[in-house]
Amino acid sequence: MIGVFFDTITYGNGDSTVLEIIEYIKGEKNIEDIHNIIYFDKNKNTLKVNKRDNGLKISDWPVPSFSGIDKKLFLSPELVLPIQSSVSCYWGKCKFCVASRDRKYQTKTAEQIISEIEILIKKYNTKYFYFWDNAISPTFLKVFSDLLLKRKIKIIYSIYARFEKEFDTELLKKLRKSGCIKINWGIDSVSKRMISFIDKGIELDNVKKILKKSKKANISNTVSIILGYPTETYDDLNENKHFFIKEKNNIDVVLIAPEVLFLEGSIFTKDIEKYQSLILTNLSERIKIADEIKHYYESKSEYCNFIAAHNLLYEDYYSKPYNKIKLKIYSIMMKNQFVFRLFINMYKKKFNNGLL
Ligand code: SF4
Structure with a gap:
């Protein structure tokens, strides 16, 4: 899946990894220097696990x-x-x-x-x-x-x-x-x-x-x-x-x-x-x-x-009785798969239309 659907997997504490990936995208860092990632090395046709870092304070x-x-x-x-x-x-x-x-x-x-x-x-x-x-x-x-x-x-x-x-x-x-x-x-x-x-x-x-x-x-x-x-x-x-x-x-x-x-x-x-x-x-x-x-x-x-x-x-x-009814509706929505799917579809539509 790596390299097909996504480019890297982050493991451990990924807080500095995000910054390093941005630097990599900007061409300021090599992929092998990004901490805490697993990626597919196309040249060597193999998975690489980079060094671990303990993250930012x-x-x-x-x-x-x-x-x-x-x-x-x-x-x-x-x-x-x-x-x-x-x-x-x-x-x-x-x-x-x-x-x-x-x-x-x-x-x-x-x-x-x-x-x-x-x-x-x-x-x-x-x-x-x-x-x-x-x-x-x-x-x-x-x-x-x-x-x-x-x-x-x-x-x-x-x-x-x-x-x-x-x-x-x-x-x-x-x-x-x-x-x-x-x-x-x-x-x-x-x-x-x-x-x-x-x-x-x-x-x-x-x-x-x-x-x-x-x-x-x-x-x-x-x-x-x-x-x-x-x-x-x-x-x-x-x-x-x-x-x-x-x-x-x-x-x-x-x-x-x-x-x-x-x-x-x-x-x-x-x-x-x-x-x-x-x-x-x-x-x-x-x-x-x-x-x-x-x-x-x-x-x-x-x-x-x-x-x-x-x-x-x-x-x-x-x-608060009025709010309690509102919350009940949201609770039902969270538990109800059908309504939940409607929300997901709405989200997808927005995504496809470039609204997100
Ligand atoms: S008290 Fe600390 S060590 Fe124990 S379960 Fe909670 S988070 Fe974990």
Whole structure:
């Protein structure tokens, strides 16, 4: 396919690759000097894999650009922009995770992110942002929310976070005041044994306290879990179920993956045969438990899914009846293949007519 449908494949961290490809197109660089690409060498009739590069420092990343994207083609009533303040993960130890595979943890400063947000608000006329960092640290959030409030910047945003004890009432209230309406918490299991086995590094007692405080601060809590870890038993799975039934007043949405993905570069894949042989539960049973848990969260789960932008909007719209209807229509569109295809065809037509 390389050389027929596309010219290069980028692997690893491709942020400097894009710049190098532009230099190559301009005739300022040789193809063999572009980092992180795979391409077809016509002269030698073979595939070439170029040298790997670890990418730019996050502090050198430019403000993201969404120019050229037609807002009307988004299956969303509002433009919700992604923003990123860090790469990798400051914890980086969970056995199934690949967040820290390619880079060390780095962050932009809160000041830098605030300036980016100010530029994006002006340029795209939106107030919705979702941070898609793997996990934002409470230390960053303290400074960031202070700055938002001090500069009176009005945005609505969501974050991904770990259950750290630093998420106390004061911080959670401040986050809400600064526009954070939703936190996506990664807990991954509530069985103490599994938390220790996967090296999650959190205290279950803190989890309950934080969820309660966050809810009290009027922040919506989404919690995600994975079922089917090596050594996990049916008792462990049921611990999850009991936890989510008990905590349902403090949790708004549960996202459940019924299977562990053995991704290249995770601790699990270093000894994949051993870990896979330790899976003790079967998928259909796990799906059944997942459905039982979801049953307690039905009213919200019809809108929510793994798409962070959609979930953020949902939270803002949920309390407003007119907007809620609008969101429902978009949810149906997202789930309905027929309507989805209509959108894709519309997109293709525009593309063919040279409108994009
Ligand atoms: S699962 Fe989350 S907390 Fe654990 S290493 Fe990955 S990103 Fe970090």
